[in-house]
Amino acid sequence: MISVLAQERLLGATLGCAFTGTIVFEQRRRIYESVSYYQSQAASQSQMKEPIFGKKSRSEFALQWNKTVDQIFVPVIEAISSRRW
Structure with missing residues (x-):
């Protein structure tokens, strides 16, 4: 059987990985959104220029x-x- 200390460490590692994964996912999502926003802004501005x-x-x-x-x-x-x- 796994000891209580090992279970706590395993739970902490699992929660830490889940938390880190969520943070990384959100940061990437925000980066991709900002890149696509600025690309669309640049495309609309270039169409307006004569x-x-x-x-x-x-x-x-x-x-x-x-x-x-x-x-x-x-x-x-x-x-x-x-x-x-």
Whole structure:
């Protein structure tokens, strides 16, 4: 038979584990709720913002950017290629 002292320790350990599990569960639940709340807030705010550039302006900017990069780096690439690196 289990002694009274062992039963008390077992009961204390069981109650401690249950209490700790409850606390951990509640903390995780609150964290997940706050994360989903802030994600929904960020999503609703991003939908309300108007883009700085329209789609046409962005594509024109991208085209200009690519042309500029090509103009800068083509001579460098050609110089490296002529040396057969």
